[in-house]
Amino acid sequence: MKKLIILLALIPTVAFAQLDLKKTFKFATFYGAVNGGNSISDQDVWSVTHDGLQNEIIETPFDYSFIFGVRKIARMGYEPKEAFKNGTENSYSDAATIGKVKGFEFLFELDYKRQQGINYLDQNHFIRYVGDNYIIKTEYLMNGFADVEYFEMSERYRYKLNKKFSFNIGAAQRLAEPYGYDPLAEWKLSNGNIHYTYLAIQEGYTMEFDGDGGVEYCDPSGRCVATDAAVWEAVIIPTVLSDYTEQQRNLLKSKFEYSLVVGFDYYHYTKDFWLHSWGNLMPYHYDSGGEFSYHNYNDGNQWMDYSGGLILGYKLNKHLGIFTEGKYNKYWNRAWHDFSVGINYVVF
Numbered sequence: 001m002k003k004l005i006i007l008l009a010l011i012p013t014v015a016f017a018q019l020d021l022k023k024t025f026k027f028a029t030f031y032g033a034v035n036g037g038n039s040i041s042d043q044d045v046w047s048v049t050h051d052g053l054q055n056e057i058i059e060t061p062f063d064y065s066f067i068f069g070v071r072k073i074a075r076m077g078y079e080p081k082e083a084f085k086n087g088t089e090n091s092y093s094d095a096a097t098i099g100k101v102k103g104f105e106f107l108f109e110l111d112y113k114r115q116q117g118i119n120y121l122d123q124n125h126f127i128r129y130v131g132d133n134y135i136i137k138t139e140y141l142m143n144g145f146a147d148v149e150y151f152e153m154s155e156r157y158r159y160k161l162n163k164k165f166s167f168n169i170g171a172a173q174r175l176a177e178p179y180g181y182d183p184l185a186e187w188k189l190s191n192g193n194i195h196y197t198y199l200a201i202q203e204g205y206t207m208e209f210d211g212d213g214g215v216e217y218c219d220p221s222g223r224c225v226a227t228d229a230a231v232w233e234a235v236i237i238p239t240v241l242s243d244y245t246e247q248q249r250n251l252l253k254s255k256f257e258y259s260l261v262v263g264f265d266y267y268h269y270t271k272d273f274w275l276h277s278w279g280n281l282m283p284y285h286y287d288s289g290g291e292f293s294y295h296n297y298n299d300g301n302q303w304m305d306y307s308g309g310l311i312l313g314y315k316l317n318k319h320l321g322i323f324t325e326g327k328y329n330k331y332w333n334r335a336w337h338d339f340s341v342g343i344n345y346v347v348f
Helices: 002-013 196-202 229-251
Strands: 029-037 043-049 052-058 063-072 104-115 118-130 136-141 148-160 165-176 206-209 214-219 225-226 255-269 272-284 306-317 319-333 332-346
Touching: 148 255, 196 229, 214 229, 225 229
Parallel strands: none
Antiparallel strands: 029 063, 043 052, 063 104, 104 118, 118 136, 136 148, 148 165, 165 255, 206 214, 214 225, 255 272, 272 306, 306 319, 319 332
Protein backbone atom coordinates (compact mmCIF):
# COMPACT_ATOMS: atom_id res chain seq x y z
CA MET A 1 0.00 0.00 0.00
CA LYS A 2 2.95 2.33 0.64
CA LYS A 3 3.96 2.00 -3.01
CA LEU A 4 0.40 2.82 -4.10
CA ILE A 5 0.59 6.04 -2.09
CA ILE A 6 3.87 6.88 -3.81
CA LEU A 7 2.25 6.23 -7.17
CA LEU A 8 -0.69 8.50 -6.41
CA ALA A 9 1.60 11.20 -5.07
CA LEU A 10 3.50 11.27 -8.36
CA ILE A 11 0.40 12.02 -10.44
CA PRO A 12 0.44 15.82 -9.94
CA THR A 13 4.12 16.01 -10.92
CA VAL A 14 3.70 14.86 -14.49
CA ALA A 15 2.51 16.99 -17.37
CA PHE A 16 -0.79 15.26 -17.99
CA ALA A 17 -2.03 15.89 -14.45
CA GLN A 18 -3.21 19.38 -15.41
CA LEU A 19 -6.06 18.05 -17.56
CA ASP A 20 -9.54 18.87 -16.23
CA LEU A 21 -11.49 16.02 -14.61
CA LYS A 22 -14.28 15.96 -17.18
CA LYS A 23 -11.84 15.53 -20.04
CA THR A 24 -9.67 13.12 -18.05
CA PHE A 25 -12.50 10.66 -17.29
CA LYS A 26 -14.35 11.00 -20.58
CA PHE A 27 -14.80 7.49 -22.08
CA ALA A 28 -13.41 5.93 -18.89
CA THR A 29 -15.11 2.82 -17.49
CA PHE A 30 -15.68 2.26 -13.77
CA TYR A 31 -16.33 -1.38 -12.89
CA GLY A 32 -16.81 -3.69 -9.94
CA ALA A 33 -17.53 -7.41 -9.77
CA VAL A 34 -17.65 -10.42 -7.48
CA ASN A 35 -16.35 -13.67 -8.95
CA GLY A 36 -16.10 -17.13 -7.40
CA GLY A 37 -15.75 -20.85 -7.98
CA ASN A 38 -14.46 -24.11 -6.61
CA SER A 39 -10.85 -24.40 -5.47
CA ILE A 40 -8.68 -27.53 -5.39
CA SER A 41 -10.35 -30.66 -4.04
CA ASP A 42 -9.93 -31.97 -0.50
CA GLN A 43 -6.74 -33.89 0.19
CA ASP A 44 -6.35 -36.96 2.40
CA VAL A 45 -3.21 -37.05 4.54
CA TRP A 46 -2.38 -40.42 6.12
CA SER A 47 0.01 -40.90 9.02
CA VAL A 48 1.08 -43.73 11.29
CA THR A 49 0.99 -43.01 15.03
CA HIS A 50 1.16 -45.08 18.21
CA ASP A 51 -2.65 -45.42 17.94
CA GLY A 52 -2.40 -46.86 14.43
CA LEU A 53 -3.26 -45.45 11.02
CA GLN A 54 -4.82 -41.98 11.12
CA ASN A 55 -6.39 -39.90 8.40
CA GLU A 56 -6.57 -36.10 8.22
CA ILE A 57 -8.53 -34.27 5.55
CA ILE A 58 -7.13 -30.94 4.35
CA GLU A 59 -9.98 -28.83 3.01
CA THR A 60 -9.47 -25.80 0.77
CA PRO A 61 -12.34 -23.27 0.77
CA PHE A 62 -13.82 -21.99 -2.49
CA ASP A 63 -12.08 -19.27 -4.49
CA TYR A 64 -13.53 -15.77 -4.78
CA SER A 65 -12.54 -12.26 -5.77
CA PHE A 66 -13.85 -8.72 -5.25
CA ILE A 67 -12.64 -6.47 -8.06
CA PHE A 68 -12.94 -2.69 -8.33
CA GLY A 69 -11.36 -0.57 -11.01
CA VAL A 70 -11.42 2.26 -13.50
CA ARG A 71 -9.75 2.23 -16.89
CA LYS A 72 -9.37 4.55 -19.85
CA ILE A 73 -7.41 2.70 -22.51
CA ALA A 74 -8.19 2.94 -26.21
CA ARG A 75 -9.18 -0.45 -27.61
CA MET A 76 -6.72 -1.84 -30.14
CA GLY A 77 -8.15 -2.91 -33.49
CA TYR A 78 -7.76 -6.64 -32.72
CA GLU A 79 -9.47 -6.43 -29.30
CA PRO A 80 -13.15 -7.40 -29.04
CA LYS A 81 -15.65 -4.84 -27.84
CA GLU A 82 -17.07 -5.85 -24.45
CA ALA A 83 -20.49 -4.82 -23.18
CA PHE A 84 -19.50 -5.24 -19.53
CA LYS A 85 -16.22 -5.63 -17.65
CA ASN A 86 -15.81 -7.95 -14.68
CA GLY A 87 -12.09 -7.40 -14.05
CA THR A 88 -11.02 -10.90 -15.09
CA GLU A 89 -10.29 -9.90 -18.69
CA ASN A 90 -6.71 -10.40 -19.78
CA SER A 91 -5.56 -7.67 -22.16
CA TYR A 92 -1.91 -8.19 -23.11
CA SER A 93 -1.78 -4.82 -24.82
CA ASP A 94 -2.09 -3.03 -21.45
CA ALA A 95 1.60 -3.82 -20.88
CA ALA A 96 2.71 -2.04 -24.06
CA THR A 97 4.77 1.13 -23.73
CA ILE A 98 2.62 2.98 -26.29
CA GLY A 99 -1.15 2.75 -26.72
CA LYS A 100 -3.31 3.14 -29.79
CA VAL A 101 -3.83 6.88 -29.38
CA LYS A 102 -1.82 9.85 -28.21
CA GLY A 103 -2.63 11.48 -24.91
CA PHE A 104 -3.56 10.36 -21.43
CA GLU A 105 -4.56 6.79 -20.51
CA PHE A 106 -4.76 5.00 -17.18
CA LEU A 107 -5.77 1.87 -15.29
CA PHE A 108 -6.42 1.49 -11.54
CA GLU A 109 -7.57 -1.91 -10.31
CA LEU A 110 -7.80 -3.55 -6.87
CA ASP A 111 -8.53 -7.25 -6.54
CA TYR A 112 -9.08 -8.83 -3.14
CA LYS A 113 -9.17 -12.58 -3.65
CA ARG A 114 -8.90 -15.98 -2.05
CA GLN A 115 -7.10 -18.49 -4.26
CA GLN A 116 -6.41 -22.06 -3.15
CA GLY A 117 -7.16 -21.09 0.43
CA ILE A 118 -4.79 -18.09 0.57
CA ASN A 119 -5.92 -14.46 0.62
CA TYR A 120 -4.29 -11.88 -1.63
CA LEU A 121 -4.69 -8.19 -2.33
CA ASP A 122 -3.61 -7.80 -5.95
CA GLN A 123 -3.13 -4.41 -7.57
CA ASN A 124 -2.54 -3.25 -11.13
CA HIS A 125 -2.18 0.47 -11.80
CA PHE A 126 -0.61 2.50 -14.55
CA ILE A 127 -0.68 6.03 -15.95
CA ARG A 128 0.60 6.73 -19.43
CA TYR A 129 0.95 9.84 -21.54
CA VAL A 130 2.10 9.48 -25.14
CA GLY A 131 3.13 12.52 -27.14
CA ASP A 132 4.65 12.93 -30.59
CA ASN A 133 8.20 12.93 -29.22
CA TYR A 134 8.00 11.71 -25.62
CA ILE A 135 6.44 9.09 -23.35
CA ILE A 136 5.77 9.23 -19.61
CA LYS A 137 4.58 6.08 -17.86
CA THR A 138 4.17 5.06 -14.22
CA GLU A 139 3.04 1.60 -13.18
CA TYR A 140 2.65 -0.56 -10.11
CA LEU A 141 1.91 -4.29 -10.16
CA MET A 142 1.36 -6.61 -7.23
CA ASN A 143 0.41 -10.24 -7.95
CA GLY A 144 0.40 -12.29 -4.77
CA PHE A 145 -0.20 -15.69 -6.38
CA ALA A 146 2.77 -15.23 -8.73
CA ASP A 147 4.77 -13.47 -5.97
CA VAL A 148 5.51 -10.51 -8.24
CA GLU A 149 5.59 -6.89 -7.10
CA TYR A 150 7.23 -3.89 -8.71
CA PHE A 151 6.90 -0.14 -9.16
CA GLU A 152 8.35 1.58 -12.20
CA MET A 153 8.35 5.06 -13.70
CA SER A 154 10.02 6.08 -16.95
CA GLU A 155 10.48 9.21 -19.04
CA ARG A 156 11.52 8.61 -22.65
CA TYR A 157 12.26 10.40 -25.88
CA ARG A 158 10.34 8.88 -28.78
CA TYR A 159 11.57 8.71 -32.37
CA LYS A 160 8.99 7.64 -34.98
CA LEU A 161 10.35 5.92 -38.09
CA ASN A 162 6.83 5.87 -39.53
CA LYS A 163 3.23 5.56 -38.36
CA LYS A 164 3.75 1.96 -37.24
CA PHE A 165 7.27 1.74 -35.86
CA SER A 166 9.03 3.85 -33.22
CA PHE A 167 12.06 3.71 -30.91
CA ASN A 168 12.39 5.24 -27.47
CA ILE A 169 15.20 5.94 -25.00
CA GLY A 170 15.25 7.46 -21.53
CA ALA A 171 15.51 6.82 -17.81
CA ALA A 172 13.60 4.40 -15.58
CA GLN A 173 13.18 4.49 -11.81
CA ARG A 174 12.13 1.29 -10.03
CA LEU A 175 11.66 0.22 -6.44
CA ALA A 176 13.88 -2.80 -5.78
CA GLU A 177 13.41 -5.20 -2.88
CA PRO A 178 16.35 -6.09 -0.59
CA TYR A 179 18.68 -8.76 -2.02
CA GLY A 180 21.15 -10.99 -0.19
CA TYR A 181 19.23 -10.94 3.11
CA ASP A 182 18.55 -14.33 4.76
CA PRO A 183 16.01 -14.01 7.62
CA LEU A 184 16.59 -17.65 8.64
CA ALA A 185 20.35 -17.29 9.13
CA GLU A 186 20.02 -16.64 12.88
CA TRP A 187 17.97 -19.83 13.28
CA LYS A 188 20.49 -22.15 11.64
CA LEU A 189 22.29 -24.73 13.77
CA SER A 190 25.94 -25.69 13.38
CA ASN A 191 24.95 -28.59 11.10
CA GLY A 192 23.08 -26.25 8.75
CA ASN A 193 19.58 -27.29 9.83
CA ILE A 194 17.02 -24.74 10.98
CA HIS A 195 15.81 -24.71 14.58
CA TYR A 196 12.23 -24.52 13.35
CA THR A 197 10.54 -25.63 16.60
CA TYR A 198 11.78 -22.62 18.60
CA LEU A 199 10.99 -20.37 15.65
CA ALA A 200 7.40 -21.67 15.52
CA ILE A 201 7.01 -21.11 19.27
CA GLN A 202 8.26 -17.55 18.89
CA GLU A 203 5.66 -16.99 16.17
CA GLY A 204 2.88 -18.08 18.55
CA TYR A 205 2.47 -21.79 17.80
CA THR A 206 1.98 -24.13 20.76
CA MET A 207 2.26 -27.87 21.46
CA GLU A 208 -0.08 -29.60 23.91
CA PHE A 209 0.91 -33.07 25.15
CA ASP A 210 -1.75 -35.40 26.56
CA GLY A 211 0.69 -37.43 28.67
CA ASP A 212 0.11 -40.65 26.69
CA GLY A 213 2.46 -39.82 23.86
CA GLY A 214 -0.08 -37.81 21.88
CA VAL A 215 0.39 -34.17 20.90
CA GLU A 216 -1.64 -31.40 19.34
CA TYR A 217 0.00 -28.58 17.42
CA CYS A 218 -1.95 -25.31 17.49
CA ASP A 219 -1.55 -22.10 15.50
CA PRO A 220 -1.40 -18.62 17.14
CA SER A 221 -5.21 -18.45 17.20
CA GLY A 222 -5.40 -21.70 19.20
CA ARG A 223 -6.76 -23.78 16.33
CA CYS A 224 -5.40 -27.32 16.09
CA VAL A 225 -3.46 -27.65 12.84
CA ALA A 226 -1.80 -31.06 13.30
CA THR A 227 -1.92 -34.09 15.61
CA ASP A 228 1.13 -35.85 14.24
CA ALA A 229 4.80 -34.84 14.01
CA ALA A 230 4.98 -35.91 10.36
CA VAL A 231 2.12 -33.58 9.38
CA TRP A 232 3.61 -30.82 11.54
CA GLU A 233 6.97 -31.02 9.81
CA ALA A 234 5.73 -31.66 6.27
CA VAL A 235 2.73 -29.29 6.13
CA ILE A 236 2.80 -26.68 8.91
CA ILE A 237 6.51 -25.89 9.32
CA PRO A 238 6.99 -24.87 5.65
CA THR A 239 4.16 -22.36 6.13
CA VAL A 240 5.75 -21.06 9.34
CA LEU A 241 9.10 -20.56 7.63
CA SER A 242 7.50 -18.92 4.59
CA ASP A 243 5.43 -16.50 6.69
CA TYR A 244 8.39 -15.61 8.90
CA THR A 245 10.67 -15.00 5.92
CA GLU A 246 8.12 -12.75 4.24
CA GLN A 247 7.48 -10.87 7.48
CA GLN A 248 11.17 -10.18 8.08
CA ARG A 249 11.82 -9.15 4.50
CA ASN A 250 8.92 -6.70 4.64
CA LEU A 251 10.62 -4.95 7.56
CA LEU A 252 13.47 -3.91 5.25
CA LYS A 253 12.86 -0.86 3.10
CA SER A 254 12.87 -1.07 -0.67
CA LYS A 255 15.14 1.35 -2.52
CA PHE A 256 15.00 3.14 -5.86
CA GLU A 257 17.00 1.74 -8.75
CA TYR A 258 17.93 4.12 -11.59
CA SER A 259 18.42 2.61 -15.03
CA LEU A 260 18.90 3.49 -18.67
CA VAL A 261 16.04 2.14 -20.79
CA VAL A 262 15.71 1.70 -24.56
CA GLY A 263 12.73 0.24 -26.36
CA PHE A 264 10.63 -0.09 -29.47
CA ASP A 265 6.97 -0.39 -30.40
CA TYR A 266 5.37 -1.72 -33.58
CA TYR A 267 1.64 -1.81 -34.41
CA HIS A 268 0.03 -2.95 -37.66
CA TYR A 269 -3.64 -3.85 -38.04
CA THR A 270 -5.97 -4.98 -40.78
CA LYS A 271 -9.10 -7.14 -40.51
CA ASP A 272 -7.16 -10.19 -41.75
CA PHE A 273 -3.75 -9.66 -40.16
CA TRP A 274 -2.42 -7.81 -37.14
CA LEU A 275 0.93 -7.58 -35.39
CA HIS A 276 1.60 -5.67 -32.19
CA SER A 277 5.01 -5.97 -30.59
CA TRP A 278 7.02 -4.03 -28.04
CA GLY A 279 10.23 -4.45 -26.08
CA ASN A 280 12.28 -2.74 -23.36
CA LEU A 281 15.91 -3.25 -22.38
CA MET A 282 17.72 -1.84 -19.34
CA PRO A 283 21.45 -2.42 -19.99
CA TYR A 284 22.89 -0.03 -17.39
CA HIS A 285 21.96 0.61 -13.75
CA TYR A 286 23.34 3.30 -11.47
CA ASP A 287 24.96 1.91 -8.32
CA SER A 288 23.63 3.97 -5.40
CA GLY A 289 25.13 1.63 -2.79
CA GLY A 290 23.48 -0.18 0.09
CA GLU A 291 24.07 -3.47 1.92
CA PHE A 292 21.12 -5.22 0.27
CA SER A 293 21.22 -3.59 -3.15
CA TYR A 294 21.12 -5.80 -6.23
CA HIS A 295 24.49 -4.34 -7.29
CA ASN A 296 26.01 -5.68 -4.07
CA TYR A 297 24.16 -8.99 -4.47
CA ASN A 298 25.49 -9.24 -8.05
CA ASP A 299 29.13 -8.65 -6.98
CA GLY A 300 29.06 -5.10 -8.28
CA ASN A 301 28.47 -6.17 -11.88
CA GLN A 302 25.96 -4.77 -14.37
CA TRP A 303 23.11 -6.94 -15.65
CA MET A 304 20.37 -6.93 -18.29
CA ASP A 305 16.71 -6.39 -17.38
CA TYR A 306 14.17 -6.67 -20.16
CA SER A 307 10.50 -7.04 -20.99
CA GLY A 308 8.42 -7.41 -24.10
CA GLY A 309 5.22 -8.58 -25.69
CA LEU A 310 3.84 -9.98 -28.92
CA ILE A 311 0.29 -10.13 -30.25
CA LEU A 312 -0.16 -11.77 -33.65
CA GLY A 313 -3.32 -12.77 -35.48
CA TYR A 314 -3.87 -14.06 -39.02
CA LYS A 315 -7.13 -15.03 -40.74
CA LEU A 316 -6.13 -17.52 -43.43
CA ASN A 317 -9.58 -17.38 -44.96
CA LYS A 318 -13.15 -16.59 -43.90
CA HIS A 319 -13.30 -19.78 -41.84
CA LEU A 320 -9.82 -20.34 -40.37
CA GLY A 321 -7.66 -18.09 -38.19
CA ILE A 322 -4.69 -18.48 -35.88
CA PHE A 323 -3.35 -16.31 -33.10
CA THR A 324 -0.56 -16.04 -30.56
CA GLU A 325 -0.08 -13.49 -27.80
CA GLY A 326 1.96 -13.14 -24.65
CA LYS A 327 4.36 -11.05 -22.61
CA TYR A 328 7.60 -11.71 -20.77
CA ASN A 329 9.45 -9.85 -18.01
CA LYS A 330 12.82 -10.46 -16.41
CA TYR A 331 13.85 -8.01 -13.68
CA TRP A 332 16.67 -8.62 -11.18
CA ASN A 333 17.04 -12.18 -12.47
CA ARG A 334 13.36 -12.86 -11.68
CA ALA A 335 11.15 -13.84 -14.64
CA TRP A 336 7.36 -13.91 -15.02
CA HIS A 337 5.33 -14.42 -18.16
CA ASP A 338 2.04 -15.55 -19.65
CA PHE A 339 0.99 -16.49 -23.18
CA SER A 340 -1.80 -17.90 -25.30
CA VAL A 341 -1.68 -19.71 -28.66
CA GLY A 342 -4.68 -21.01 -30.54
CA ILE A 343 -6.76 -21.57 -33.63
CA ASN A 344 -10.32 -20.61 -34.56
CA TYR A 345 -12.50 -22.25 -37.18
CA VAL A 346 -15.89 -20.71 -37.91
CA VAL A 347 -18.61 -22.79 -39.58
CA PHE A 348 -21.29 -20.97 -41.59
